[in-house]
Amino acid sequence: MNIHFVGIDPETDEDGCPTVWVDTSTADLLIQSYQADNETTATCDALSPARAPIPPGETVIRVPARMIPIIRKACDELDPGVR
Numbered sequence: 738m739n740i741h742f743v744g745i746d747p748e749t750d751e752d753g754c755p756t757v758w759v760d761t762s763t764a765d766l767l768i769q770s771y772q773a774d775n776e777t778t779a780t781c782d783a784l785s786p787a788r789a790p791i792p793p794g795e796t797v798i799r800v801p802a803r804m805i806p807i808i809r810k811a812c813d814e815l816d817p818g819v820r
Contacts, residue, residue, distance in 0.1 A: 738762055743814060744807035755804055757811045764815045766808070773797040 739762045746755040755770040773781070778797045782790055791797065800808070 740767065741814070743811040744804075746801060746804055746807075748801075748803060755801060757804065757807050759811045759815050761815065766811050766815075768798065768800060768808075770798040770800045770804075773799045 738760060740758050740760050743757045743759055745757075746753070749755070753771060755768070757769075758767040759765070760767060773796070777799065778791065781797045785791070
């Protein structure tokens, strides 16, 4: 496992700190963010093409829009040829 820090929410405070890392050995994104509220989770669950409830061990997270540049940077670090 080779995890590399990419960025943290530019508006982070002491109570929340959405963060993005990449695992360069698997090309996975690792994202810490806010857990979606019950209404959002239920809506996502109902709209899932999997036609099954969100399984244990998975959840819906809400990533602030201001984090999009950090997520793009993470994707670029994993695959710099894709832009």
